[in-house]
Amino acid sequence: MRILGITGWSGSGKTTLVVQLVPELVRRGLTVSTIKHAHHDFDVDQPGKDSYEHRAAGAKEVVVASSRRFALMHELRGAREPTLHELIARMASVDLVLVEGYKRDSHEKIEVYRASVGKPLLSTGDASFVAIASDSPVPGAKLPLLPLERPEEIAAFIVRHCGLATVRSATV
Numbered sequence: 001m002r003i004l005g006i007t008g009w010s011g012s013g014k015t016t017l018v019v020q021l022v023p024e025l026v027r028r029g030l031t032v033s034t035i036k037h038a039h040h041d042f043d044v045d046q047p048g049k050d051s052y053e054h055r056a057a058g059a060k061e062v063v064v065a066s067s068r069r070f071a072l073m074h075e076l077r078g079a080r081e082p083t084l085h086e087l088i089a090r091m092a093s094v095d096l097v098l099v100e101g102y103k104r105d106s107h108e109k110i111e112v113y114r115a116s117v118g119k120p121l122l123s124t125g126d127a128s129f130v131a132i133a134s135d136s137p138v139p140g141a142k143l144p145l146l147p148l149e150r151p152e153e154i155a156a157f158i159v160r161h162c163g164l165a166t167v168r169s170a171t172v
Helices: 014-027 050-056 084-089 151-162
Strands: 002-007 032-036 061-065 070-074 096-100 109-113 129-134 145-147
Touching: 002 014, 002 151, 014 032, 014 096, 014 151, 032 084, 050 061, 050 070, 109 151, 129 151, 145 151
Parallel strands: 002 096, 002 109, 032 096, 109 129, 129 145
Antiparallel strands: 061 070
C-alpha cells in the first residue's frame, strides 16, 4: 500500500481536497482509503445508541455491522495513541491511503497552503513533503506547485509520484 499525506494548517482546505481527490483517484481505477487525525475528544457515536452504551459500559472495542457497512470503535482507556503505521496495519489493503493531518510524521506529504491563512509553509526544510497545493503562487517554494482548484491535476501528480498503475490511465 502506498501512503500519502495531505496536510496543512487548520483552515487551509485539507478535507475539501481529500474529498475531491478520492473520487478522482477511484475514477482512475484505484482503491483508496483515508485516515484523518482528529482532536482529543472526537466521538463518532451518540449517547442512547446501543454501540455507545456498549462503549460506555467499558468495552474496549465495539463493532457495529450491517449488510452495507461495519465500523470498529476502539477505546484507548488511557493507553497511548497508536502511531499512523499501527493504524494502517489494521486497515484492509488498498492501492493508496490518503492521510489527512499527521503533519509531523515522516510519510510523504502534499502541503495544502493558502497565504490567506497567515501561517508559514510547513514544507520548508522538511524532506517528507513532495509538493505544495496552493490557490496562489508560493514565492520561494522549492517543491512542485499544484493548483488547488484543479484536483484532477493533483490526482494525476499523485498517480505519477506514487507509481500507481491505473485502469483508465490511457484515457485520463
